[in-house]
Amino acid sequence: MTGSDTTHLLDVRGLVTAFDTSDGVVRAVDGVDFHVAEGETVALVGESGCGKSVTALSILRLVQAPAGRIVAGRIELGGTNLLELPEVEMRKVRGAKIAMIFQEPMTSLNPVLTVGYQIAEAVRLHRGLSRSDAWKEAVRVLELVEMPDAAERAASYPHQLSGGMRQRVMIAMALSCDPRLLIADEPTTALDVTIQAQILELLDSLRARLGMALLLITHDLGVVAERAERVLVMYAGRVIEEGPVDAVFADPHHPYTRGLLRSVPRLGRERGPLATIPGVVPKLNALPKGCRFRDRCDAAVAECASVDPALAPLGQGRRVACIVAAAHGGLRW
Amino acid sequence: MGRRLLRNPLAVAGGLIVLVLFVAAVLAPWLTPYDPSDFDAAHVLEGPCALHLLGTDGLGRDVLSRMLFGARVSLMVGFVSVGISSLVGVTLGAVAGYFRGVVDTVLMRFVDVMLTFPTFFLILAVIAYLDASIWNIMLVIGLTSWMGVCRLVRAEVLSLRERDFMVAAEALGMKPSRVIMRHALPNAMAPVFVAGILGVAGAILVESALSFLGIGVQPPQPSWGNILTEGKSTLGVAWWLSVCPGLAILITVLGYNLLGEGLRDILDPRLRSR
Amino acid sequence: MLSYLAKRLAGFVPLLLGISFVSFLVMAMAPGTPVDLMTDLNPKASPEARERLEKFYGLDQPLYVQYGLWLGRIVKGDLGTSFSRDRRPVLDKITEALPITLFLNVLDLTLILGLAIPIGIYSASRQYSLVDRATTVFVFVGFAMPSFWVALLAMMLFGEQLGWLPISGLRSLDYDSMSLLGQIGDRIRHLILPVGIAALTGLAGLSRYMRSSMLEVLRQDYIQTARAKGLSERVVVYRHALRNALLPVVTILGLSIPGLIGGSVIAETIFAIPGMGRLFYTSVLMRDYPVVMGITLIGAVLTLFGNLLADLMYVAVDPRLRNR
Numbered sequence A: 001m002t003g004s005d006t007t008h009l010l011d012v013r014g015l016v017t018a019f020d021t022s023d024g025v026v027r028a029v030d031g032v033d034f035h036v037a038e039g040e041t042v043a044l045v046g047e048s049g050c051g052k053s054v055t056a057l058s059i060l061r062l063v064q065a066p067a068g069r070i071v072a073g074r075i076e077l078g079g080t081n082l083l084e085l086p087e088v089e090m091r092k093v094r095g096a097k098i099a100m101i102f103q104e105p106m107t108s109l110n111p112v113l114t115v116g117y118q119i120a121e122a123v124r125l126h127r128g129l130s131r132s133d134a135w136k137e138a139v140r141v142l143e144l145v146e147m148p149d150a151a152e153r154a155a156s157y158p159h160q161l162s163g164g165m166r167q168r169v170m171i172a173m174a175l176s177c178d179p180r181l182l183i184a185d186e187p188t189t190a191l192d193v194t195i196q197a198q199i200l201e202l203l204d205s206l207r208a209r210l211g212m213a214l215l216l217i218t219h220d221l222g223v224v225a226e227r228a229e230r231v232l233v234m235y236a237g238r239v240i241e242e243g244p245v246d247a248v249f250a251d252p253h254h255p256y257t258r259g260l261l262r263s264v265p266r267l268g269r270e271r272g273p274l275a276t277i278p279g280v281v282p283k284l285n286a287l288p289k290g291c292r293f294r295d296r297c298d299a300a301v302a303e304c305a306s307v308d309p310a311l312a313p314l315g316q317g318r319r320v321a322c323i324v325a326a327a328h329g330g331l332r333w
Numbered sequence B: 001m002g003r004r005l006l007r008n009p010l011a012v013a014g015g016l017i018v019l020v021l022f023v024a025a026v027l028a029p030w031l032t033p034y035d036p037s038d039f040d041a042a043h044v045l046e047g048p049c050a051l052h053l054l055g056t057d058g059l060g061r062d063v064l065s066r067m068l069f070g071a072r073v074s075l076m077v078g079f080v081s082v083g084i085s086s087l088v089g090v091t092l093g094a095v096a097g098y099f100r101g102v103v104d105t106v107l108m109r110f111v112d113v114m115l116t117f118p119t120f121f122l123i124l125a126v127i128a129y130l131d132a133s134i135w136n137i138m139l140v141i142g143l144t145s146w147m148g149v150c151r152l153v154r155a156e157v158l159s160l161r162e163r164d165f166m167v168a169a170e171a172l173g174m175k176p177s178r179v180i181m182r183h184a185l186p187n188a189m190a191p192v193f194v195a196g197i198l199g200v201a202g203a204i205l206v207e208s209a210l211s212f213l214g215i216g217v218q219p220p221q222p223s224w225g226n227i228l229t230e231g232k233s234t235l236g237v238a239w240w241l242s243v244c245p246g247l248a249i250l251i252t253v254l255g256y257n258l259l260g261e262g263l264r265d266i267l268d269p270r271l272r273s274r
Numbered sequence C: 001m002l003s004y005l006a007k008r009l010a011g012f013v014p015l016l017l018g019i020s021f022v023s024f025l026v027m028a029m030a031p032g033t034p035v036d037l038m039t040d041l042n043p044k045a046s047p048e049a050r051e052r053l054e055k056f057y058g059l060d061q062p063l064y065v066q067y068g069l070w071l072g073r074i075v076k077g078d079l080g081t082s083f084s085r086d087r088r089p090v091l092d093k094i095t096e097a098l099p100i101t102l103f104l105n106v107l108d109l110t111l112i113l114g115l116a117i118p119i120g121i122y123s124a125s126r127q128y129s130l131v132d133r134a135t136t137v138f139v140f141v142g143f144a145m146p147s148f149w150v151a152l153l154a155m156m157l158f159g160e161q162l163g164w165l166p167i168s169g170l171r172s173l174d175y176d177s178m179s180l181l182g183q184i185g186d187r188i189r190h191l192i193l194p195v196g197i198a199a200l201t202g203l204a205g206l207s208r209y210m211r212s213s214m215l216e217v218l219r220q221d222y223i224q225t226a227r228a229k230g231l232s233e234r235v236v237v238y239r240h241a242l243r244n245a246l247l248p249v250v251t252i253l254g255l256s257i258p259g260l261i262g263g264s265v266i267a268e269t270i271f272a273i274p275g276m277g278r279l280f281y282t283s284v285l286m287r288d289y290p291v292v293m294g295i296t297l298i299g300a301v302l303t304l305f306g307n308l309l310a311d312l313m314y315v316a317v318d319p320r321l322r323n324r
Ligand SMILES: Nc1ncnc2c1ncn2[C@@H]1O[C@H](COP(=O)(O)OP(=O)(O)OP(=O)(O)O)[C@@H](O)[C@H]1O
Pocket: A019, A020, A021, A026, A028, A046, A047, A048, A049, A050, A051, A052, A053, A054, A055, A067, A068, A284
């Protein structure tokens, strides 16, 4: 579909993840397509509740049954469809080939185990090291993430560490087994602004050093511009625009992306009033027919009410799910 | 609320049990042709039959009638003890939350102390002084089970007291006590009510245990507990004397617990989905 | 840890005072003077006993002085003398019966925990499965079951009908003539019914609590982290979730101690076990007030120390409370 014949590190096709709720079945992820190449940083952005975290959890097959389940799609890692792997094999992927960092460093570490133990545990599991070697390895990765007094800190419990330090522990844990892909789900949202920059810088430099790919989920478009090569924009369970960050930011094709970019104060655009996208995200169990963005769209045409647009390639690695934009080969807004 | 209750089948079952028992207790004299204390020397320890659906006891009394009248005892003990404990708990809790400071500290330490006593010990100790009678039992159970409600009401009153509009109300010359009565107490009523329903179950269990041990409701007044006592002495001979009252207690307590838990789920959304 | 212990123990002082005060009040509130009441209702109390009592309680003094005097004696370990025919010091009678009660309760608790924790874990990790549903039903029924009734039925079945197990006491009449192995077997056979029934009825509440605590923990972020590491579900549950799920169970354990101790009265009376519960029951029947008051007091103190034990366990499991 992308027209490229190189196999990507990660290839997600038509992913649908649904939850049973008291209001019926909710398709939190509803036909998501994207890929991540070796060593690249891809940003995943979108409003709260659009399905970013669920997408990330689906990749690791950590969506909690029985309420949640992956209904359709393929998730290929280096050519293997993860959705077809038996659970035992999938466990060898988690932590080893794909690692994940969560949003809340305060609650993402087990309060009754030392951080060293929690890191060493992964090392022992995936790299088969002995207890003492794994501990040494844990201390080494803590040093790698620039944890001060790493050897002592390894013996600390999470409550003895600050939020920034805990997130370093999470990063250390994620990197300890040398994964090919790191998924970071809003890794800095819960941190102080000053710490945020530090953590992102650390994450970026380690990614470059270790040559892994990074799927960075964030709300912060500034971060996207600074750190990512490509960006995926999600809306109500779908990827609606995709492309190189510079191109998308300079010239957004989808009306939603345009609105999203306008709603952020940016250098060089300071004078204009901050725009917000009118209306609210439709409920996932009561999506409108046709394009799911059309009720909030200022460019909608009559056809939008009947056609549910697919993500269509526009050249130069850009894709957009909007019939108006596609018809014009990309809109000039 | 009513509709949500109806959607919870366990709570509905509990409610039905409670309702049936209530009706049975009220209509006891009309539901059975026998007087529960009529001796019948010709029909001693007879098993269940058409004449005596649940058999007769060692004195030839109809067990079904005694069970029905026992239901009255259980019902009364349950509701009167819970009434007493709610009254004490709500009053002391409101006082502690309202006056705060020393009064609150003293009352709360008192609650701590009361909670340290094994309740059953305290009940027995008091019964050692008083005579065992249904009234004393109800009083003692009530006076030893108010602590939970007290804490609940205190927390509610305290949180209201601390809010800005109380200060405003006082500044406007409204009596704080009126505000408490108007707002805090109604707010606290839902959990107090749930605690009360569950408390009825607890009181019935305690009463039957006391009566079973011979220090509760005294024969010839029938209670499920003291029918069981006779069951104990005729263990191998008359199974119905030990099976029926026990089952009755089980079903009753189950009914109140199911109803109480169902109500709690509805009233406290945080606990739902468990 | 030590300073924590010291702080806790210091907190006990006002509580102990309160406990003694309530005990004293229960006594003082009884109609008539305690001595009138005791001697009137207890034909076994001789005039000497009456005199001794009046002195013991300092009845000529105002109430607070009486309380002070009484407290002074209690602190010295003098709980008075029993009204019963043997006229023994109350403390002696209690210390004789207490170990049996403690032993039984510890046994009950061990069994309850040993069963409730695995049951709770199992039904939490398979929420809404058949086993989980069955457990829920058992829990509701078990919770409503009067323990004395279950005891009665078990005695009827295993004692009378089947004749498998003894239904009273802690040892057989011919215990002394048995071999060592036989003696041990005899003890165990006597313990099966009382301990089994206590466990059965105690199990319901605790396994339910364990289940909901486990469910709560399994929803936490750090469990997701553990799974994202590639750990097997078994390691996630036992290494990562269990200790966290045990914390609230420890608390509830501390809170359930008074009920457990109180419940000894019923169990020991039914199975004729010479522990503190039965001593209490017989003392109530005979209106042996010094023993009644003594046991009430000791019951509260036991609860207090049980709570302390639960707290220490909590600290041991939760590093957040350590190094205070
Ligand atoms: N366990 C669940 N049960 C039911 N619905 C769920 C569950 N988890 C997620 N959802 C639904 O899926 C949708 C997407 O959730 P998700 O957490 O992926 O959003 P998000 O894009 O990560 O938002 P945020 O930026 O706030 O993290 C939400 O609308 C939510 O209602």
